[in-house]
Amino acid sequence: MTFLGELRVEATIENLRMISYFLQSIGQRLYLTEKTLFDFELAVEEAAVNIIKHAYKDHPYGEMLIGAVVIDSTLSISLTDWGTPFNPSELPAFDMTAPIESRIEGGMGLHIIHRLMDYVVRDVSPDGLNILTLSRHIEQLPPDVHLPSTLRELNAMLSVSQFMSAGVELDALLAMIIDKLVETLGAEGGTLFLIDEERGELFSRVLLEHTSGLEEIRIKIGEGIAGYVAETGQIMNIGEAYKDPRFARGFDQQTGYQSRTILAAPLRNSQQKIIGVVELLNKKGGEFSSRDERLLIAMASQAAISIENSRLHAQEVRQQLVNKDLETARRIQQSFLPQSVPQRPGWEIAAYWQPMRAVGGDFYDFYAMDDGRLAVAIADVTDKGVPAALFMALSVTVLRFAMTLNFSPSEMMNRANQVILANQRSSMFTTAFVSYLDWETGIMDYASAGHNPPVFYHAKTRRCELLNVQGVALGVFKSATYQEKRIQLESGDVCVLYTDGITEIINSSMEEFGEDRLEQVILHNAHRSAYELVEAIAAANDDFSEGLGDFDDETLIVIKKL
Amino acid sequence: MINVTERDEKGVAIFALEGRVDTQGAVDMDLALQAAVASGKSRMVLDMSRVTYISSAGLRTLADVLTRNTNEGGDLKLVSVNPRVARVLEIIGFMNFFSIYESVPAAIADFA
Numbered sequence: 001m002t003f004l005g006e007l008r009v010e011a012t013i014e015n016l017r018m019i020s021y022f023l024q025s026i027g028q029r030l031y032l033t034e035k036t037l038f039d040f041e042l043a044v045e046e047a048a049v050n051i052i053k054h055a056y057k058d059h060p061y062g063e064m065l066i067g068a069v070v071i072d073s074t075l076s077i078s079l080t081d082w083g084t085p086f087n088p089s090e091l092p093a094f095d096m097t098a099p100i101e102s103r104i105e106g107g108m109g110l111h112i113i114h115r116l117m118d119y120v121v122r123d124v125s126p127d128g129l130n131i132l133t134l135s136r137h138i139e140q141l142p143p144d145v146h147l148p149s150t151l152r153e154l155n156a157m158l159s160v161s162q163f164m165s166a167g168v169e170l171d172a173l174l175a176m177i178i179d180k181l182v183e184t185l186g187a188e189g190g191t192l193f194l195i196d197e198e199r200g201e202l203f204s205r206v207l208l209e210h211t212s213g214l215e216e217i218r219i220k221i222g223e224g225i226a227g228y229v230a231e232t233g234q235i236m237n238i239g240e241a242y243k244d245p246r247f248a249r250g251f252d253q254q255t256g257y258q259s260r261t262i263l264a265a266p267l268r269n270s271q272q273k274i275i276g277v278v279e280l281l282n283k284k285g286g287e288f289s290s291r292d293e294r295l296l297i298a299m300a301s302q303a304a305i306s307i308e309n310s311r312l313h314a315q316e317v318r319q320q321l322v323n324k325d326l327e328t329a330r331r332i333q334q335s336f337l338p339q340s341v342p343q344r345p346g347w348e349i350a351a352y353w354q355p356m357r358a359v360g361g362d363f364y365d366f367y368a369m370d371d372g373r374l375a376v377a378i379a380d381v382t383d384k385g386v387p388a389a390l391f392m393a394l395s396v397t398v399l400r401f402a403m404t405l406n407f408s409p410s411e412m413m414n415r416a417n418q419v420i421l422a423n424q425r426s427s428m429f430t431t432a433f434v435s436y437l438d439w440e441t442g443i444m445d446y447a448s449a450g451h452n453p454p455v456f457y458h459a460k461t462r463r464c465e466l467l468n469v470q471g472v473a474l475g476v477f478k479s480a481t482y483q484e485k486r487i488q489l490e491s492g493d494v495c496v497l498y499t500d501g502i503t504e505i506i507n508s509s510m511e512e513f514g515e516d517r518l519e520q521v522i523l524h525n526a527h528r529s530a531y532e533l534v535e536a537i538a539a540a541n542d543d544f545s546e547g548l549g550d551f552d553d554e555t556l557i558v559i560k561k562l
Numbered sequence: 563m564i565n566v567t568e569r570d571e572k573g574v575a576i577f578a579l580e581g582r583v584d585t586q587g588a589v590d591m592d593l594a595l596q597a598a599v600a601s602g603k604s605r606m607v608l609d610m611s612r613v614t615y616i617s618s619a620g621l622r623t624l625a626d627v628l629t630r631n632t633n634e635g636g637d638l639k640l641v642s643v644n645p646r647v648a649r650v651l652e653i654i655g656f657m658n659f660f661s662i663y664e665s666v667p668a669a670i671a672d673f674a
Contacts, residue, residue, distance in 0.1 A: 013585055013586060014586070016584060016585050016586065017584075017586070020582075020584070034646075035646060038615065038646050041615070042615070042617055042650065045584060045585060045617050046617060046618055049585055049617075049618070049619070094654075096654075096655040097655075100625045100628060100629060100656065100659045108618040108621060108622070108654055109617075109618045111653070111654060112617075112618060112650065112653055112654065115653045116653070
């Protein structure tokens with residue numbers, strides 16, 4: 001069995017062309033007739049379309065892996081996906097006698113695949129992989145065609161690596177490259193080393209049979225032949241390994257292998273930086289020639305580019321996974337926030353929450369207390385992004401629980417501070433403002449843990465005041481104490497709770513939006529509904545920042561007595 | 563990508579296709595043919611001498627347009643079908659439904 005290569009791509013119609021190129025390079029390598037290649041291309045395209053349209057129908061993102069192996073004179077192309085398994089019994093058989101208009105729907109692709117291929121095998125692995133293998137006898141080539149010119153061989157290898165490196169797994173690519181180099185240059189074996197910059201070492205995960213027993217080879221840069229090549233960037237062609245002082249005998253001793261001749265070349269990426277070394281051992285029937293040297297240099301540079309592409313692709317895939325995790329985190333975080341704002345005749349409440357990144361450190365909460373009052377909390381975790389979101393999860397749990405204990409706002413803050421200090425070992429802290437609102441009397445008791453003072457608009461005097469009250473952020477001092485104050489909301493009065501993302505946003509002159517501008521917006525819009533006031537503040541904030549973007553999470557709560 | 567050029571001759575719409583009618587290529591072909599159907603044309607000739615490949619997406623368009631055209635008293639005639647493409651038509655049993663000609667004039671003449 002010969003492994004010809006594999007291609008891993010996102011399952012999209014656009015990527016069908018990639019698969020076609022991949023198959024064309026396989027065809028070139030095996031000298032397939034045009035007819036055979038056509039049949040494989042068509043069967044594989046139909047199978048891939050079924051994966052895209054059916055297996056991944058309900059998946060926002062899916063990948064497929066196309067693998068090629070040849071066994072004797074049979075070429076097998078496997079298509080692996082991670083989507084919904086296909087059940088052929090759910091699909092009626094393609095009816096060759098039906099009128100043409102009824103053949104438009106489904107089954108045509110499958111019929112084509114079965115007619116073009118000798119074997120069609122469908123497997124579902126226990127861990128959810130669907131593997132479809134398409135096999136067909138390929139023409140045996142005359143013996144002399146089996147030994148193509150090195151140049152043709154080289155071209156085939158280059159085209160394979162070019163097309164494959166966009167999506168291939170790095171280890172599989174390395175294995176394929178070293179196999180190809182060993183075969184093309186007539187060596188007994190070889191090793192492909194990559195540079196581990198952090199440790200100043202070369203390492204290899206690609207091991208041929210003679211090194212079975214070793215899990216991973218590691219060599220210090222500068223040591224041995226490969227280490228010398230990594231350090232100097234020179235190609236090394238050594239006729240008698242044991243006579244060269246740079247040769248490290250350790251591996252031969254460990255493996256019982258006898259190195260005679262060595263050809264080693266650096267792998268340089270497109271910026272000419274050395275990223276690894278390829279080392280070939282024991283030229284069959286003599287020593288490596290200068291022609292072998294040139295060939296190895298040419299192939300090594302191509303291999304290096306393929307390796308870099310493959311690494312970049314892997315990075316991209318990882319980034320996509322991170323993005324998916326963030327999206328999940330955002331949904332989880334949003335689920336912490338109240339589903340709706342409380343409604344009560346004679347009152348209007350509106351809320352606004354806008355994290356700067358996918359997740360953030362701001363939150364707010366409403367809680368109906370046993371005595372009929374409404375507890376309102378707004379809080380801001382120092383820092384942004386994922387660390388803040390995790391700390392927010394702790395803070396929201398603690399505050400929510402503390403509100404159920406029916407303590408006064410100051411005592412509630414005190415308890416929350418103790419619990420947060422006992423449960424966190426990071427240096428993060430949370431500012432919070434908590435108020436208990438009596439719907440009937442309009443009396444609001446409040447305490448603050450170092451949070452921005454809310455703006456209280458007094459309708460009778462048409463003036464704003466800041467609700468300043470002493471208290472430090474939660475999670476800083478064990479001995480912190482919290483002051484408590486009270487206001488009374490009359491008809492037309494408005495209370496605006498916010499986080500510093502609102503007041504600290506800057507414009508192009510590096511000025512902050514600030515409390516004064518916030519007060520101005522509130523004064524001008526206090527007669528409007530709570531919802532409209534939220535909109536007005538958010539809009540004023542956006543206008544002020546002149547599209548410079550948000551630098552912090554932004555949260556607003558407006559409470560208005562009608 | 564495929565190239566589609568369209569011309570009219572004696573009330574017959576003639577489409578010359580060039581390229582691989584794979585899943586993506588079929589989209590281009592479908593757009594061109596369905597636009598003609600929508601404008602009321604039902605007598606069509608498809609010059610396939612430069613089509614090197616076709617997959618089921620393209621075959622569905624052919625079947626769909628043929629059905630619409632024959633319902634309107636027209637046809638979709640194929641010209642110079644490459645042997646490998648012809649084999650695919652054979653495999654799915656389309657050969658009985660389509661008339662295939664060696665040249666565009668022969669196909670047009672058959673409409674008369």
